[in-house]
Amino acid sequence: MVKSILLVGVGGQGTILASKLLTTGLMEAGYDVKMSEIHGMSQRGGSVSSQVRYGEKVESPVIELGGADILVSFEKMEALRWLEYLKTDGKVILNNYEIGSISILSGKVDYPEGIVEEISSKVDTIVVDAAKHAKDMGNSKVMNIILLGATVKSMKLEGIDWEKIIRENVKKQFIDINIEAFKHGMSLVG
Template sequence: MAKSILLVGVGGQGTILASKLLTMGLMEAGFDVKMSEIHGMSQRGGSVSSQVRYGDKVESPVIELGGADILVSFEKMEALRWLNYVKPEGKVVVNDYEIPSTPILSGKVDYPAGIIEELSGKVETITIDAGKRATELGNPKVMNVILLGTIIKSMGLEAINWEKIVRDNIKPQFVDLNLRALQAGMYLV
């Protein structure tokens, strides 16, 4: 039976890179993998989503409503936006991180309060602060790899050679930092 992982965030957060690394690792482990990505207005800070499905045989890359085993949200408001895709017995990993949308920045609306509480009331929710952890590691840009680590641990995929995947797909000068970020993410869940 196929497993479904939904990664969501805002343009510029590295959501697509994280899903590509995940897909490569799953393929390396011998799974049939399908990936679908939607960039939206990602170049302008808009919503980005990536759907990764894997198993012995995967027919479609698309996750239907109520079909995701796990939703990993790089930004809090995106978790709420995509929550209806999570199975009732699924889980959400949400990064406690805010990126205000244009209507919020223009003062037309406020950033919604109580998002984490609302998520927790509906589905098993793990809240992490990947931004803080990435800054502690020395580079806020590795937040996406920290979140990839949470997927690996949450889905029981630790046996895959993630070090090889990172080494093969990340610029050499950033490999060690990204390997530390991956480990940090696995430790956070």
């Protein structure tokens, strides 16, 4: 059976790194894995999405509408934008974090209210305040790894040696904080 994970965010949030770590771990666990990513103006704060599909045999890296088992959103509005890709019985891991688009930052429109409530009323949702947790850990850049930990726990993938994956794929000076962030993210999911 093939499982599909859709990770979405805004450029600069580390969405692609989290996807690559996830893909590496799944491959090392023996799964057939396909990953595709879209960087849409990611350097300028644009939308970023990554699709990870794994199982015994994966034919395509693309997740169709209504095909994602889990939607991991690094930013609230992105969750709303991509929600139609989630299966009806899928799960959302929602980072309770706002990054205003250009039109919001310029004052032309307001950031939408009630996103968390709207999504939570429609689908099974785990809300994570990864920005607060990362700040409490002393490094706001580990928000993505906190969300990765929450994703791994939600997907019941704890049996993979994630510490090894992190050690081999992040810069040496950031290994310990990333391992700590990963474990913290796992602890946020019941």
